[in-house]
Amino acid sequence: MNTLSIIGIILVIAVISLTIKNYLPEYSILINISSGIIVLAILLNQLAPIINQINELLSHSKIPKEYGIILFKCLGICLIAQFSSDACRDAGENSLAAKVEWVGKVAIVIMALPLFEKIIQSSLNLMGG
Numbered sequence: 001m002n003t004l005s006i007i008g009i010i011l012v013i014a015v016i017s018l019t020i021k022n023y024l025p026e027y028s029i030l031i032n033i034s035s036g037i038i039v040l041a042i043l044l045n046q047l048a049p050i051i052n053q054i055n056e057l058l059s060h061s062k063i064p065k066e067y068g069i070i071l072f073k074c075l076g077i078c079l080i081a082q083f084s085s086d087a088c089r090d091a092g093e094n095s096l097a098a099k100v101e102w103v104g105k106v107a108i109v110i111m112a113l114p115l116f117e118k119i120i121q122s123s124l125n126l127m128g129g
Contacts, residue, residue, distance in 0.1 A: 032090045036083060074108045
C-alpha cells in the first residue's frame, strides 16, 4: 500500500470519527485507536524490507549484532510509546500522554546503557586510561 492510500484511509477515518464524536464520543475513541492499530500494522509491514536491509548492513560490518538488537528494541519502544501517547491524547488525557512519553524515554535510556558503557570503555582505552 502506498503512502497516498494510507493518508486517504486516515482522512476517511478522521471524518467518520468526527461525525460519530458528536453523537457517541466513546465510540469515536475506539475508532481512533482501532484505526491507529491498523495503520501501524500496515506501516510495520512496510518496514520489513528496511529492517532486513539494516540487518544485512550490520552483518557485513564489524559492529556486534547486539547493537542492532538494541537499535530495533529502541525503535519498537519509540513506536509503542508514541502510539500510546497519541491514544491518551485522543481520549483527552494529556497528562497521561506525557507520562507515557516519559516512560518510553526512560526505557530507551535503560536499553542503551550497555552502549554508553562500551563507548566510555572505548574512549578510556583510546586515552590510555
